Amino acid sequence: MEKHDKNDDNVKITWYEHVRSHPGMYTGMYIDKESEGSSPHDSIYILLKEVIDNTINESEQGYGKSIDVTINDNEVRVRDYGRGIPFDEIVNCVTKINPGKGIGIAPTNALSNYFKVQSFRNGQTKEVLFYCGKLISEFPVELSDQQSGTFISFVLDSSIFGNYNWIPQHLVKMMWNYTYLNEGIAINYNGQKFLSKNGLYDLLCHKVKREEMLYEPIHLRDDKFELVFTHTIRRYGEELYSFVNKHYTPRGGAHQNSFREALAKTIRSYFGKWYETDDICNSVSAVITIKVQEPIYETGAHTRLGSDWMQPDGPTIHEYVNDVVGRQLSDYLHKHADVGEIIRKKINELEEERKGLPL
Numbered sequence: 001m002e003k004h005d006k007n008d009d010n011v012k013i014t015w016y017e018h019v020r021s022h023p024g025m026y027t028g029m030y031i032d033k034e035s036e037g038s039s040p041h042d043s044i045y046i047l048l049k050e051v052i053d054n055t056i057n058e059s060e061q062g063y064g065k066s067i068d069v070t071i072n073d074n075e076v077r078v079r080d081y082g083r084g085i086p087f088d089e090i091v092n093c094v095t096k097i098n099p100g101k102g103i104g105i106a107p108t109n110a111l112s113n114y115f116k117v118q119s120f121r122n123g124q125t126k127e128v129l130f131y132c133g134k135l136i137s138e139f140p141v142e143l144s145d146q147q148s149g150t151f152i153s154f155v156l157d158s159s160i161f162g163n164y165n166w167i168p169q170h171l172v173k174m175m176w177n178y179t180y181l182n183e184g185i186a187i188n189y190n191g192q193k194f195l196s197k198n199g200l201y202d203l204l205c206h207k208v209k210r211e212e213m214l215y216e217p218i219h220l221r222d223d224k225f226e227l228v229f230t231h232t233i234r235r236y237g238e239e240l241y242s243f244v245n246k247h248y249t250p251r252g253g254a255h256q257n258s259f260r261e262a263l264a265k266t267i268r269s270y271f272g273k274w275y276e277t278d279d280i281c282n283s284v285s286a287v288i289t290i291k292v293q294e295p296i297y298e299t300g301a302h303t304r305l306g307s308d309w310m311q312p313d314g315p316t317i318h319e320y321v322n323d324v325v326g327r328q329l330s331d332y333l334h335k336h337a338d339v340g341e342i343i344r345k346k347i348n349e350l351e352e353e354r355k356g357l358p359l
Helices: 015-021 023-027 043-060 087-093 106-110 168-181 200-207 254-271 277-281 317-335 337-355
Strands: 004-006 012-014 066-072 075-080 112-121 124-131 134-138 149-156 186-189 192-194 218-221 225-231 239-244 284-290
Touching: 012 015, 015 023, 015 106, 023 043, 023 106, 043 066, 043 075, 043 106, 043 149, 043 168, 087 112, 087 124, 106 112, 106 149, 168 186, 168 192, 168 200, 200 225, 200 239, 200 284, 218 317, 225 317, 225 337, 239 254, 254 277, 254 284, 254 317, 254 337, 277 337, 317 337
Parallel strands: 066 186, 239 284
Antiparallel strands: 004 012, 066 075, 075 149, 112 124, 112 149, 124 134, 186 192, 218 225, 225 284
């Protein structure tokens, strides 16, 4: 039976008709048919990310450490080697809209003029085909010698996305980010293997050249928060890369602001001296990731965190980050006085330059 929603005129429409009528509502981005795909934040990448996110979730639970992603002539293929979707849940899995934690696979299904999902489990397989979100064919269970897991293939609808293009540079960056945020998970994209053994540390080293770092990156980690940072030889500007629940947030939010505040507060306490926040944070390069329960984003594209709480009835993000950074960074600096001296010298240089004093 088709699932229906009601629009303002009280006329019943299917879930996929609603998605297709309001695609930007689900991707959080305006769709420009003339240039879709030119920006890494465009809707087509968000829809691909929702598919890959499901495979990553399976790997995080300990099922499969390898994911294959292939894009050829606008057909996208994603194969994981987890448990495979239970056969009786396949249709529901790709047609249910997920409020809150991501938008799920359903919008990708609705916005594709070809969508195939195939599950492999315990020596059997089941395949289901959709057209623009509408179920077309549901094949019977068959025997299979393929490794367990899930395969999804789709072609996004050009009537919605126009003459869109998958830009290889954007896709390569996406695959690297997945591996940096998921240590030990390998992604094979169009024949190229992506794997990170040191996670955020590798990401920072990829962004900042070794010769530009003033000291070995400081790596702080907690159950819900992880941070890697260093000061650099740059004289101006911060370089912050932040993630919330593994969604890249280039426009920041409470987690990024809290890091700056926590860093400044800890440095002042360690040296027993007041320094301006800008003097402390200038020339810093950092990667920040945090896990927030029921996060609120300012757009569906998740580019900026809009919520201030770690979880309902829990501590604020500001309180949590200040506590973790305050404890762990203070402990690190007391054990590595040489690094503290490098930081002090850098801050003094920036302060003197800001005040127009001779170095």
